[in-house]
Amino acid sequence: DGGITQSPKYLFRKEGQNVTLSCEQNLNHDAMYWYRQDPGQGLRLIYYSQIVNDFQKGDIAEGYSVSREKKESFPLTVTSAQKNPTAFYLCASSTQVQETQYFGPGTRLLVL
């Protein structure tokens, strides 16, 4: 059963803490993405990766970091440098960057 999964569904972060959001896909897609959605706003691109061991900054990369060591996995770390991390985070994948993206169910990050 192919798809893209994100965990956890909800995540709480304390002040000064780094947290990592998981994203896994078994669609054999080369490209993967992280977006952030704030209430009443659209999707803003944080980072994307076209291929394993390569990634590029999106429009709002500051305070975030990623890695792409495996084709199936693209974890996102929200660092303490991200001053407003509360948002809904969406991971997506596609065969290539210009192609249709398939999204995971999202992770809601809340700051304690």
Place this chain on the structure above:
Amino acid sequence: DQQVKQNSPSLSVQEGRISILNCDYTNSMFDYFLWYKKYPAEGPTFLISISSIKDKNEDGRFTVFLNKSAKHLSLHIVPSQPGDSAVYFCAASGTSYDKVIFGPGTSLSVIP
């Protein structure tokens, strides 16, 4: 500067009537356009797409129209159903682009 615009943040339509969601883009290099549907607290799902070599693409109740000269596309839903109530994102990409650009979304409410 928004390259993909959805100027109507929200739209209400009676069940059974036509819903028309509009999208404008600024970059003439875009040659592939997509519509995504998103329910609250879920990831967006792909709905329909159109290539710039076409001016219309139809899939069941959903039709997308593309007017390249006006840099405008629209999504028609006929007949509208209550289950269509969601946020709809317009997105654009191109063969010379390395990412997909999303619009801010339009929230559609179909009233029974």
